[in-house]
Amino acid sequence: MLRNVEKLVGFCFLAYEENLPLLLSELKSRFPQYKKPEIFGELVCFFDKTFSADFIENAKINLPYWASTACFEVEKVSFDSIGDAAKYLKDIQRNWAGYQFSQFRRAALIQEKLPFINQKPKNFPFEIVSSNIGLYTLLDEHTMLICANTTSTLPRGQLSFVEDHENPPSRAYLKIQEALVRFKAAFPNANLPKENDYCFEAGACPGGWTWVLRNLGCKVLACDRAPLVDKLMNDPMVEFVKHDAFTLKPEEIGKVDWVFSDVICYPERLYEWINKWLDSGLVSNMICTIKMQGEIDWALVEKFANIPNSKVVHLCYNKHELTWMHCKAGNINESN
């Protein structure tokens, strides 16, 4: 039996796994107007009956990067049994993912009674489905917070890949795989890199990203101060150039389908370099890691985000970094 349902005024943000301190720090810097969070594990909530509809709408438009998903229209539900909790969720909609910081066994029993959702690691490439998914979390044995319509269509806003422990030269391959999957979700009309696409890759050593691009059939011009692994250096579809990527002019490289950068550098330097490429008109798509050094310069991150046809995201496989993506021809979809 259901005991009580309370509609809460406010919103919650779920931190990327093990990134709660970064989410809290971002909230403090970028959203000082959000005060006194209630924190449940890695779920950071702001509830206040005095929040206006406009305040909440603004929060929906401008989400923190370090949140994997956000919940608006949250309910606090008190229930008697596992069956009651599952029935309440199922009556609202089909798809629910749990986020738990306690009550793991009880939550697993609730999830078993809900329609199946695939939460297994994925094989690359795959397409993020656009159907809506809810989030629930148990606060205690008889109380859960629920949100039917989270801002991401992925369970908890998170994804992981089946890993290849033998072939890729570095674990960075997971980051570009996720970036490409999210690129396709962000720009639904865009194509992923394909057979014979020409890619310029800055900071390519030892070759995790190049390995992914070669598996997609691309030709890669890989630039680094150090060579890639032998297998890639000997690949006729990979040309290696030993150079400072930032002093190579786009005009010296020519027209490319994709530019990638995973160079460790100051974000200011990356921003200038990106603009050189955009001004040249020689590139169609770009994906670049913005490596953060110490305190984050949020005004600069905003400058990246404001570049037309582009988006800044935090990936599950990003650490203290963000990923900027641009598609010249793409219309942006803001979810995920």
Ligand SMILES: C[S@@+](CC[C@H](N)C(=O)[O-])C[C@H]1O[C@@H](n2cnc3c(N)ncnc32)[C@H](O)[C@@H]1O
């Ligand atoms: C994080 S690693 C890249 C890993 C690579 N994405 C992979 O998948 O294996 C960063 C690379 O950037 C290179 N790098 C740093 N500064 C550079 C510059 N100015 N020009 C070219 N490469 C640079 C480093 O030598 C290093 O190999």
